[in-house]
Amino acid sequence: MNxxxxxxxxxxLSRATESVAAPSDFADAxxxxxxxxxxxxxxxxxxxxxxxxxxxxxxxxxxxxVAAMAAAAASFVAVDxxxxxxxxxxxxxxxxxxxxxxxxxx
Amino acid sequence: MFDSRxxxxxxxxxxxxxFRSIVEHTKDRxxxxxxxxxxxxxxxxxxxxDAYLKAHQALVGGGFSGEATLETWLYRIVTNSSMDxxxxxxxxPARPLEASDELAPTDGLVAEARVALRExxxxxxxxxxxxxxxxxxxxxxxxxxxxxxxxxECSEGAVEQRLxxxxxxxxxxxxxxxxxxxx
Numbered sequence: 001m002n003x004x005x006x007x008x009x010x011x012x013l014s015r016a017t018e019s020v021a022a023p024s025d026f027a028d029a030x031x032x033x034x035x036x037x038x039x040x041x042x043x044x045x046x047x048x049x050x051x052x053x054x055x056x057x058x059x060x061x062x063x064x065x066v067a068a069m070a071a072a073a074a075s076f077v078a079v080d081x082x083x084x085x086x087x088x089x090x091x092x093x094x095x096x097x098x099x100x101x102x103x104x105x106x
Numbered sequence: 107m108f109d110s111r112x113x114x115x116x117x118x119x120x121x122x123x124x125f126r127s128i129v130e131h132t133k134d135r136x137x138x139x140x141x142x143x144x145x146x147x148x149x150x151x152x153x154x155x156d157a158y159l160k161a162h163q164a165l166v167g168g169g170f171s172g173e174a175t176l177e178t179w180l181y182r183i184v185t186n187s188s189m190d191x192x193x194x195x196x197x198x199p200a201r202p203l204e205a206s207d208e209l210a211p212t213d214g215l216v217a218e219a220r221v222a223l224r225e226x227x228x229x230x231x232x233x234x235x236x237x238x239x240x241x242x243x244x245x246x247x248x249x250x251x252x253x254x255x256x257x258x259e260c261s262e263g264a265v266e267q268r269l270x271x272x273x274x275x276x277x278x279x280x281x282x283x284x285x286x287x288x289x
Binding site for chain 1: 122125126129130133134136137138141142147151154155158159162163216218219221222223225226229241242245246247248273276
């Protein structure tokens with residue numbers, strides 16, 4: 001698939017989905033859940049993805065979980081944390097990239 | 107006129123009417139984004155509801171700094187919520203198509219759009235969520251690399267790198283699925 005193929009196909013699918021809109025009762029549903037959430041008083045991290053912690057539960061090293069919690073805390077206070085793509089990818093492949101990941105936070 | 111900065115300020119003080127106006131003003135665009143990221147309107151609905159809940163909690167808790175615009179910030183939360191859904195989906199076995207998946211009319215979704223969402227999902231389904239998000243943000247949503255980088259909280263270089271990998275993966279899959287010529 002060359003560049004034009006990818007962009008043309010994406011543009012076609014973009015046009016074909018332009019009419020997608022939220023269901024008519026969607027705002028009511030959200031506000032109901034907001035009201036329920038407010039009465040329960042929960043406050044999870046609004047931004048950070050939980051994927052790192054999910055990985056930890058599946059057996060990633062402790063150091064990686066610590067780094068994940070640091071990332072979550074940093075994003076919560078709106079600090080600009082920028083992860084290196086290679087660290088992400090290597091981490092995905094499970095080849096000891098936790099070192100690279102930790103270096104990103106140093 | 108919708109003044110996002112002013113409305114966000116009022117919502118952060120706990121004004122439910124202000125938050126509702128944020129939802130009313132942004133829900134269609136964000137629902138479309140979630141549908142394009144997930145290729146499934148039911149999952150998109152759940153992901154978007156979760157995203158609005160997180161946004162509300164963050165606003166009330168002082169988690170919206172105002173560094174990004176309200177819209178970019180909401181795009182970021184919806185994209186993260188959708189990527190979490192994609193990761194959960196990858197971790198469990200594929201669900202077989204059911205009769206209810208066929209093209210029955212759905213509120214806010216015409217048949218052509220449902221077909222297109224399914225095609226989008228099948229086309230990008232094998233990509234890791236980060237690469238899928240980049241393809242959707244750049245070429246389906248029509249963002250620049252800079253805008254996509256702001257939503258994904260990464261550098262423009264990382265966006266470009268993910269695009270290169272996504273193109274390579276899509277090209278490889280196309281090659282593998284192409285019929286072999288017999289000679």
